[in-house]
Amino acid sequence: MxxxxxxxxxxxxxxxxxxxxxxxxxxxxxxxxxxxxxxxxxxxxxxxxxxxxxxxxxxxxxxxxxxxxxxxxxxxxxxxxxxxxxxxxxxxxxxxxxxxxxxxxxxxxxxxxxxxxxxxxxxxxxxxxxxxxxxxxxxxxxxxxxxxxxxxxxxxxxxxxxxxxxxxxxxxxxxxxxxxxxxxxxxxxxxxxxxxxxxxxxxxGRRPRKEAVVAAAPVTAGDHVLAYVRAQRDAIVALDPAVRRDVHDAVHSMRVATRRLRSTFRSYGAVLDRTVTDPVRDELKWLAGELGADRDREVLTERLTAALDGLPPALLSGPVHDRLRTWAQARRSGSRHRLVAVLDGGRYLDLLTTLDALLVTPPLRSAAADTTGKTLTKAVRKDFAQLSGLVAEAVALESGETRDLAIHEARKKAKRTRYAAELAAPVLGEPAKELVRDMKALQSLLGEHQDSVMARQALRDLADQAHVATESAFTYGVLYGREEQRAATAEAALPEAWESIQGESAF
Known part of the structure; x- marks a missing residue:
């Protein structure tokens, strides 16, 4: 103990x-x-x-x-x-x-x-x-x-x-x-x-061994990419004890670090050889999945609990709070032990060792030597252009499952564009910083839509469980309708928000 x-x-x-x-x-x-x-x-x-x-x-x-x-x-x-x-x-x-x-x-x-x-x-x-x-x-x-x-x-x-x-x-x-x-x-x-x-x-006696760090400020594209990779590796290692202790937001923060690494390896393939980094990306995706097994349900539970708390008593029918609590805890049992077992396992520790080795002997390509900022600019522009295509595709679709999936893909690309700009900001300055701010705002809008999609799936699940238990499903229907409206509001705001971003972006 x-x-x-x-x-x-x-x-x-x-x-x-x-x-x-x-x-x-x-x-x-x-x-x-x-x-x-x-x-x-x-x-x-x-x-x-x-x-x-x-x-x-x-x-x-x-x-x-x-x-x-x-x-x-x-x-x-x-x-x-x-x-x-x-x-x-x-x-x-x-x-x-x-x-x-x-x-x-x-x-x-x-x-x-x-x-x-x-x-x-x-x-x-x-x-x-x-x-x-x-x-x-x-x-x-x-x-x-x-x-x-x-x-x-x-x-x-x-x-x-x-x-x-x-x-x-x-x-x-x-x-x-x-x-x-x-x-x-x-x-x-x-x-x-x-x-x-x-x-x-x-x-x-001997002083503690300190990890070798770049002696001078980053100069080349490779320097900047490796500094960003090192920061995310360090975050994962440092957050490990907090995740094991179930410290608030630790799982989310570690998951974000894995996303930043995966995005960097993909966006900056001209700097780091993807034949080396793609297998590492696969392992990072596995780790993110393990970390997110319970996190997504926690976020949904918080959203649905807040929605229930905001309803007037006249719209509450049946043991809805108890039903939500039971649903939220259904997969929670033993999850902490499972996650700790993952962090104690050979696969995770091998991933940390692989990241260490990648930083010691980085698989740099010729573009890594660039000192002009052109390589970093090109990577950010490429991600931004791909995001533009995904947003245009989503806006052109009719509301429904296909559009939901398209918006979700755009959201993931917005994150990647944000991380690419974040890495490049020390070199590209205010235009990259402005893009980071724009991508955060876009993520928030698209994230609200995705959260609504996931909430509606959960509400259908809750309604089905209530029906089997001969409980009223009325309240879940009310919340479902409200989530539909929240998604529609996000969809309606997307064209104008994206037009504003395109009009102001230097990329």
Whole structure:
């Protein structure tokens, strides 16, 4: 069993002439607005062993995995970066080996590499609580005297003293700024290291291996395409733990990254050899399908729930809310385990390894050397022209299933055109940025139509289930009619919207 805590903290240098070496030497923190008392919580002895791969893949991504004894939260801790000074700390009970729940959360980084002890940190932590007038905890300030011992990948030991200020759960983050102002006046400065582990690794052996990056700003078409591909690969890897934890919007965000990659490989076939990238596209399509297995139903459920909530009571007939809930949960059972199994599976991990290899040895074609922007412009124009043909085809058709399919194809092409322009924007400037904005607006319009199509299919399914259960299907018919109207409105708006885009586009 694991639990998660959002950790918001700041680290400061202490001792060695940079400021107070004891908490008792700090200024009176009761003079910080909102702080009524500083409560001495004593000294606690902490003993933590940090784990990583031999080439320090976790440290390179600013992840820390440790087994710690001492203190109120002894056990295994995995810290995932959220933003500067903010991390999600995931706890698991104390055990002799790394818990499977945590190894899964770092698998997109470690792949098949073994996790080994790299550093042991022993700290004497002097703790104070900053509390308000009612005794509520605002923040914890501690002074840690740390001794680090390298266990692998280096040798030697190092010692230092640092101050940590950690925000209490539910407390206003502004208190951290107020405390810092007082600390600075006492000669205390922010730590140069992001974590104890980072400092220990730096001072006792080899630094974490950082992935090779382009030394200079992208120049060629190949540079820009690879930078975009790298960003999407990085997004997939970084989102993996959030998807496993069922963090809001994580599945959708990873799915978008797979779409961007697939679109890039197709749009920029003049830059990257498609005989190499097409098989990768197929695997990305598979992954997107696995990610979307439940996402589409979730989106539909939200839409239909909102539609039901918007109906007056007179139009609600039968147990419609219960029926919708049952329908929504019908395929949900076991889905989280299924998706985690996919992310643990060899096919997914092989895909990540393939993307790594593609970036290390990219299958560049001759057009990749172009520095004029012509190659990028040509790719965007080609996608835009194809989109124009699809929109014209959709507009010319009569309303019905054939037009629905044509609009759906136009929507997919609008996404691809948007991603192509997004990639090219650093080179092509405002015209490409304007096209990205236009494609977002068009996606929204065409997406509303597609959502209506899917909602009507779901409503027919719900009505059939209600009929079998001898329930009234009246409300589903009402919603169906409203969805038809929403689709008709989108269809009617399409010609004018597209004419405006064509008239303003530089492509």
């Amino acid at each position: 694991v639990d998660t805590k959002r950790e918001i903290e700041r680290k400061y240098e202490a001792g060695a002439g940079t400021g107070p070496s004891n908490l008792s030497d700090l200024p009176d923190l009761t003079r910080v607005r909102g702080v009524s008392a500083v409560v001495d919580r004593g000294v606690v002895e902490l003993d933590a062993t940090y784990y990583d791969t031999a080439d320090q893949r976790l440290a390179a991504a600013s992840l820390t995995l440790r087994r710690r004894t001492g203190g109120h939260d002894a056990g295994w801790h995995l810290k995932l970066p959220v933003s500067d000074g903010v991390r999600d700390e995931i706890h698991a009970p104390l055990s002799d080996t790394v818990p499977p729940a945590l190894t899964g959360l770092v698998r997109s980084r470690t792949r098949d590499a073994e996790l080994v002890p790299v550093v042991r940190l022993r700290s004497a932590r002097d703790v104070r609580h900053l509390v308000d007038g009612s005794g509520g905890l605002l923040a914890e300030i501690s002074l840690d005297r740390v001794r680090a011992e390298r266990l692998s990948g280096g040798d030697g030991t190092t010692e230092w003293t640092e101050i940590e200020v950690e925000l209490a759960d539910g407390s206003d983050p502004a208190i951290l700024d107020k405390v810092e102002k007082k600390l600075r006046k006492a000669g205390v400065s922010r730590s140069a290291s992001s974590s104890k582990l980072a400092r220990a690794l730096s001072e006792t």
